[in-house]
Amino acid sequence: MGEAARASKRLAALLVLLVLIIIGLAMIVYGFTRKEVHAVSWGLLVAAYVYFALISGGAIILEGVHTILGYKGPKSELGRIYKLALWFSIASVVCAWLLIAAEVTKPWIFWKIFTEFNVTSRIAWMVLLYAIYAVILVIQLIVIIRIASGGLEKVELALAVLGVIVAVALYSNLAQVFGTIAAVPGWYGPHLAAYFIVSVILLGASGQALFSMPYAWRDEELKRFLARFYGQVIVLGVLILAFLTIWNVITAWYMPGVWITYSEIVTGAYSTIFWVVVVLLGIVAVLILALYATLMKNVIALILAAVLALISGFVNVYLLIIVHQTKLPEVLGGLFRVAPHHISTPEILIVLGAIIIWPSLYVFGQTLLPLLPGEKPKRLFIFK
């Protein structure tokens, strides 16, 4: 194929992706204008926001393994995909921001969080940490695009260390947006911080494994490496997640105020979804598949493990955010405020909009930016 044909094909792809992104944005804006008040204050949009935010943390892991620990793979395979991983993180965090912007009532005055910063508010710290996180991600992207010309390795290392520190602060702070709310006993405590950090590892690695696959598909060696590398990360993540889940449930049983909502998850209305999707598919099946992927370097097993981990991860986050708000201790002992939960059409539209934007934005960046090995920035600085 000639250069001109390639360029026009790329332009057509960019246009299609742009249209998809615009459709997704239109769905979010339309859903935003039709939102309703529900009995459960933080509903589907908050759960979806947390989910995308956790997925976004994956690039930091890879960056840490690649740049800080110096593991690049036997044939520098990590080096071939980590630009893509970084862009994947940016695309995921953009979706998280769109969802949280659609969740709040007046997103156009969010800048007041900076000018009227309340130091005791975990949400205020989220916004500040996100700003730092975004700056680091973008600078990292520019640096690794330009590093092909050499001389920026020390800057890259410094950014990677800074990135890991900010990511740990960001995701533990995200957990404690919920964990510091004593009014919701199911959330309250430091346990969510560990839970969120592990979810970052599991969901981030699963998302990256899946999104890197189209690029790696024709390269048997790279595929086998990805199966082994991401398989190992997923095994580690799912084992720790299982450990934390078991102790969360056991500990909750000893606290009646906490057990009132945990029992809904473990033995009540949400128990089928918990045992089937979270435990059976999300922990047992993912563990077996990821182990198989690691030992046999089997890419199909990795894809299945990643898909199941992403689905069950969403369900897990959804249960965590929603169910604990459906029964809250009342001012009179022994009574509970019951808040029925339902998902509205505008919420579904907004989440679907974000889901359309997510892969579209990822492929858009992959098409526009020099993220693949051998691609070099041209006259427009970072563009191909």
Next chain:
Amino acid sequence: MRIAFVWDSRRCIGCMACVIACASANHPELMREAKPNPQWNWLGGNIRVVTRETGGRPVLRLVSCQHCENPPCVHACPTGASYIDKRTGFVSIDYNKCVGCKACVVACPYGARWLHPVNMLPGKCPGDFCYENKIAVCAEVCPAGARITGDLDDPNSPVNEALRKHKTERMLEHLGTEPKWFIITG
């Protein structure tokens, strides 16, 4: 000044006049259109009712903002839109700063905040009518004289007088929120 509220549970006859008056005065737009408060499945006002019926006499609690001295809603608010008004001691909302993140609604252990179904911003006691007219309509309309308001910093205020004379309790005291809303129990 630290405005506090006292509710005499012995005098209250449970007529709900305070509940209706609060909704009518502070949210007439919802009352006119018979729009409920969807979060409480209740009237669009700032007072909700909790009852426990165990055995003989039911136990009643009228729940509105407790104007805590250590308010979780203020700590959770990212912009300082929820704040303690130093002139009155009220926990208030500056709607120009409020982004509508709902953190205050989730953080309040009393469930005293609710989201307005039209503007989707948090509502609470004192409502606009009470705040602007410097009255507590709930106390004004109470036929049993069960509601008292006054300044905790003034030793001669009716609130301090009631606190001296009667046995009182505060709701969810163990959370350390230091509510300025007292219940006379005996």
